[in-house]
Amino acid sequence: MKTASTKTSKEKAQPPRWAENFLAWYCRPGILEDLQGDLNEYFERNLQSKGASYARLIYILDVLKFFRLYTVKKPDFLNLFIHYMMIGSYLKTSRRSLVRNKLFSFINIIGLAISMSVGLLVIAFLTDLVSYDHFHVKKDRIYRVVTKNEADGQPSMDFASMSLKAGKKIKESFTGFEDITLLRPGFSADARVSKETVLPVSAWWADDSFFRVFTFPMLEGDSSTALREPYSLVLTEKTAKKLFGESDALGRTVQFDTLNYTVTGIIKDIPNLSHLRFEALVSFASVENEKWLVTGEKESWDHIYSNYAYFTMPENGSTKALQTNLDRLSASENKGLQNRKISLSIQPISTITLGKHYSNEIGHSFSVAVAWILAGLAFVVILSACFNYTNLSIARSLRRSKEVGIRKIVGALRGHVLGQFVTESVIIALLALVFSFPLFLVLRKQFMSLDQFPENLVALELSPRIVLYFIMLAVVTGISAGFLPAIFFSRMKAIQVLKDASGLKVFRQVNLRKVLILVQYTFSLMFITATLIGYHQYKGFLAFDLGFNTENILNIKMQGNKSELLKKELAEIPEVGMIARSNMITSLGSLYGTSMKYKDPGDSARLYQNAVDANYLPMHRHKFLAGGNFTTKPVKGNETQIIVNEQVLKRFNIADRNPQKALGEVLQMDDRKLTIVGVLKDFHYGTVEKEIEPTAFRYYDDESTGGYLNVAVKSADWSETRTRIEHAWRKIDKVHPLDAKFYTEQIELAYSQFLVMIKVIGFITFLAICIASMGLFGMVVFTTETRLREISIRKVLGASEGGLVFLLSKGFLFLLVIATLLALPATYLFFDKIVLTNFAYHAPISLSVMLAGVLVVLFIAFVMIGSQTVIAARGNPAKVLKSE
Amino acid sequence: MKGTNLGEFEELVLLTIAALVQDAYSVAICDELEKHTGRVSKLGVVHAVLNRLEEKGLVKSRLGEATSARGGKRKRYYEVTQAGKIGLMRSKEVRDGLWKIIPGFNIEPA
Structure with missing residues (x-):
């Protein structure tokens, strides 16, 4: 029985149909039949000795192997010629059938036209995204150093930025790349050209290899030395026109704050499809000796948030050795960190705009x-x-x-x-x-x-x-x-x-x-x-109950001005009620974190915070579970009090999560000891995408500038009130336009x-x-x-x-x-x-x-x-x- | 003379066709070659050589009768032409001539 059954199954086995068809399709008719026969004969032979699947495989391979010059059909020119001759006839009949059936033709053409217009848009859009940064001459060889931050108990995060220390180390001691340039965004100040002309300029710090890595053609000045000396300034054409009008800008002096910068170069305006966009560049040497940088992040391996490094590889160079060196550097530096790992890797410039999402992205990115x-x-x-x-x-x-x-x-x-x-x-x-x-x-x-x-x-x-x-x-x-x-x-x-x-x-x-x-x-x-x-x-997101009041609150960005001055002006406007100060506006997506400790010095946790004044909490109607508002204003940075939410108690299990008993407990933050004076009911600090986490309010130091004024407005005629507020603003700041938005409006923007x-x-x-x-x-x-x-x-x-x-x-x-x-x-x-x-x-x-x-x-x-x-x-x- | 000269493998195939007399078709030629030379002959190679020999006019072919084997496809039988025979004879003569002038040929190790 067994032999019989295997025999029937063998008789059934056939060469794969598609392979047979393929052979018949390409093979010259003259030699097709006996070739088919030969392959069949081999197929049957293999079937007997090696089994069906092997025989089929060999058959397929043979069919592919026989695809040769002497077996292949000559193209049928006659056939093509007939097609060509008949095109006229095809067109005629097509036209007739289109006209005969107007409804169906209409449905077809309009349907295709509408849908294709969307296709055209998507094609144009994606083509633009894919062609980002293509204007750089070395575009295939430019890479960026990116950072992965893994801390215990937190999801790992990828940053487009890196620490200054890593950048310096790579620049000084690594080999295998052609040029490397360090970038640092965030130079934002008012440029004073003359007594009358004061304009805000946002620039980046960049070192002198910048123009060797990237292609931004320089119109005036020497691109190899323009960013070498401290306090050098390179402007784009547009910025130069803005600051100096039609007059020559090269060699002129621009004053930022108290320091004088010399214009050493003018570059062409930045092309549309560039992920790097800036108004001006300041030489990296200008920032390196700043006291705040030297004492703060200059030597720190874990301050990975502010600097960027781009490098070019030599032609036909491999990045493998470089990655090994980066791994080695990360490993040796990570020894100095506790419960945290920072690792560096490299990313081709072509994947920046359309690619994986990195935090701290320097330009636009699209997922x-x-x-x-x-x-x-x-x-x-x-x-x-x-x-x-x-x-x-x-x-x-x-x-x-x-x-x-x-x-x-x-x-x-x-x-x-x-x-x-x-x-x-x-x-x-x-x-x-x-x-x-x-x-x-x-x-x-x-x-x-x-x-x-x-x-x-x-x-x-x-x-x-x-x-x-x-x-x-x-x-x-x-x-x-x-x-x-x-x-x-x-x-x-x-x-x-x-x-x-x-x-x-x-x-x-x-x-x-x-x-x-x-x-x-x-x-x-x-x-x-x-x-x-x-x-x-x-x-639902817009109407979401954040745990505090956001109605009728106008947030005014201070843009570096002293808030006391504006407060005084605003207090004279009748529609303005209570005025509060805060360092940032919460629930819009931006986070400001720090780390805190309780009794155990080895156990630190992330804490989201906002610095506010005594008016802030009552104005936003935050609910106290225990304790109350701040009482002691910090004098000269001598801060003593903190107000926390329930999650903080939960995180450290302070006083068995009993709000009443938690009052008076002390949290350690940076080098400060802060006493809990109030416990708030949990509220939303982030957007609704995030869980509520340990959050605290700290008392705003009067000395500091910046942040926001939160103004309670009760007004029947908003446009008139706005004019009055703008008038007040202009008294204290003539450079920057007023930036004031209602809280609810800002929430809408956050979800836009x-x-x-x-x-x-x-x-x-x-x-x-x-x-x-x-x-x-x-x-x-x-x-x-x-x-x-x-x-x-x-x-x-x-x-x-x-x-x-x-x-x-x-x-x-x-x-x-x-x-x-x-x-x-x-x-x-x-x-x-x-x-x-x-x-x-x-x-x-x-x-x-x-x-x-x-x-x-x-x-x-x-x-x-x-x-x-x-x-x-x-x-x-x-x-x-x-x-x- | 290029085109009528016989390559080594071409000569082997030609000889096999002559040896198989009435039964010389591609698969049989492959098998026969394998039997005599001990080397595996691929159908693809043999097929290409047969095609070339036919172009050179050294063999001619005809289709046989259909049978139930081979999926009902006919076999193409090959036969050495007069030109093929002359070619074979000539290459044999060349070899024999060379053999003759070798003065004592000893295959024992020296």
């Missing part, structure tokens, strides 16, 4: 995931329009089957018919491209003006390369839209078609068409529910990225629904038209209108129900398991919101289906039947 989502959305919308084309073409195939039949009888081969229909769809797609281009221009304007979109992230300018991409998109869209119909037409049997067109196997394609509609609607429903849930959540996302996805949803509805409409029109005679007969025999409408629509309704059943759980799971896990606090996913989205889509679909089926069902049957 790869979002880029993929955008591309995916565009893809889905274009695919949806392609589905419409496929559906409508196959549905209409009855009309064109005669044409195909005659072509075939006259001598067209399968390849010719295939070519004809693919050409037709490519032509339609190119036509759609013409329509989609103006749409793209409109979209581009809208897209660029999305508020909160990083300024100048992309230029979206047209270039020959982009235009080429556009045409490629149209061609690929055309091919993918027309491919299935073309296959379908090319397989038609000429005799069958001409004898009896109704016997055509159109209805075999019904399942395919149903699946396509189903996919379209599933995506449309997923999009709309996702948009609505997203919007619902976003509203979500609003942008919702807007973008919402727009694409709108398009997807439009396209799917157009496609559905086309299909309904087609089905009712082809069944008109049947409907008339049914009606004559006594069918009711309602019954007929139901008969015509039930197939579509069924599809919509399935689409809903697929889309709703998918969207729910997507939000529940993926999106909302990023938010520590969020509103539950509202089912009613989801259902609302479904109802909108279904309503539109019902209108589409209903309008056509009702017309068909109400028609006079006699009219239809008479014409036959």
Whole structure:
């Protein structure tokens, strides 16, 4: 029995079909048959001795190996020539069929045009992101040193910045690179050119290798020495014009604070697509001897937040040795750290703008995931329009089957018919491209003006390369839209078609068409529910109870001014109530952390903090669980008091988490001992994405400048109050414009990225629904038209209108129900398991919101289906039947 | 004379075809070659050589009858042409001539 069974299985074994087909496709007919025979013979032999899978493998390898010059068919020039000759005829018939069926042509072209305009936008956008920093001559050899920070008990973080100490060590003792330059952003001061001209300038410190690593062409000055001496200043053309007007800037002196800087160079303005953007550069030597830097971070390995290092590799150099050296450096320096590890690695410049996210990023960066989502959305919308084309073409195939039949009888081969229909769809797609281009221009304007979109992230300018991409998109869209119909037409049997067109196997394609509609609607429903849930959540974030009051509070950024002066001015405005001071505005996403210890000197924890004055807590109505406000103002940095939240007690288990008993306990911070004078109920210091962590308020030192004034405003006429506040501001600061925003407004801004996302996805949803509805409409029109005679007969025999409408629509309704059943759980799971896990606090996913989205889509679909089926069902049957 | 000269492997294949008389088709040639030389002959190599020999006019081929073996595909039988025979004879003569002028040939180790 066993031998018999193995024997039958061996008899069944066949060489792989695709390999056989491939051989038949490429091999010259003259030698094909005996070659096939030879391979079969070997196959049978291997089957006997080595088994089926081995035999198949050898067969495939042989087929590939025989792909040689002498076996391959010569290209069939005659065939190509026929194609070429027939293009005129193809164009003619395509045009006729476009004009004959205006509704379907309209649906096809407009659908493709709308969806392709989104595709064009995404292409332009991604091309810009990918071409960032391409203007540097050494762009393929520029790398950046990045830092990974791993502290015990905290998630590890990647920083784009590094410590100054690491930068110095690499610069001085490493080999294997060409040039390395150190950068340090944050030089922001008022430039005094003359008595009248005082302008704020934000510059970066950079050392003298800067222009050897990067390509920023210097118009005046010597790029090799411009940044060598301390207090040298290199300006961009724009900044130079701003400071000096038309007069010559080189060699002039600019005063920042009390120090004089000399302009040693003018560079061309920075190109649009550069991740490094600055108004001016100051020589690194100017900062190195500053006392605050020397005593603070200069020698510290763990101050990794302020400096950046970029280097170039020699041509054909490998970064492997450099990485080994970096690892060695990190390992030896980490010995000096407790519970913390800092490691350095390198990153090519090409992955900075579109790549992994790093904290402390020096320029714009865009997440790869979002880029993929955008591309995916565009893809889905274009695919949806392609589905419409496929559906409508196959549905209409009855009309064109005669044409195909005659072509075939006259001598067209399968390849010719295939070519004809693919050409037709490519032509339609190119036509759609013409329509989609103006749409793209409109979209581009809208897209660029999305508020909160990083300024100048992309230029979206047209270039020959982009235009080429556009045409490629149209061609690929055309091919993918027309491919299935073309296959379908090319397989038609000429005799069958001409004898009896109704016997055509159109209805075999019904399942395919149903699946396509189903996919379209599933995506449309997923999009709309996702948009609505997203919007619902976003509203939830804005209305979220942070644990303190944010209403009617105006935050004024001090921009380096003494707050006492402004306070005095503001107090005279009647609408202004209480005035408080704070170092920063919380709950907007920025964090200001430090480390604290309790009794155990070995156990330190991260503490988020804000420095405020005595008015701050009452004004924001923070709730005290025990104790009260600050009482002793720190004099000359002699700080003694701290107010903490519940999490601090929990972290160190202070007084068994009893707020009352925790009062009077002492926390160690930097070199200070601070006594807890109040315990606050937990509130949100970060955004809703973050859990509440140990947080504390410290008493603001009067000496310091900067920070914010928090002003309670009660005003009936806000614009007038604002004018008064601006007037007060101008009295104390003539250089900087007033920067005042309501707290609630700032919270809105903090979440505005979500609003942008919702807007973008919402727009694409709108398009997807439009396209799917157009496609559905086309299909309904087609089905009712082809069944008109049947409907008339049914009606004559006594069918009711309602019954007929139901008969015509039930197939579509069924599809919509399935689409809903697929889309709703998918969207729910997507939000529940993926999106909302990023938010520590969020509103539950509202089912009613989801259902609302479904109802909108279904309503539109019902209108589409209903309008056509009702017309068909109400028609006079006699009219239809008479014409036959 | 390039084009009519026989390479070493070409000569072997040609001789095999002559030796197989009526049964000379690609797979049989491979097997026969393997039997006599002890080297594995790949079908791909033999196929290419047969193709080249036919181009040179040293062999001619015809398709045989279809059988149920080989997936119903016919075999291509090869036969040495007159030119092929002359080529073989000539290369044999060259060798014999050389052999003759070697003065005592001893294969025992010296």
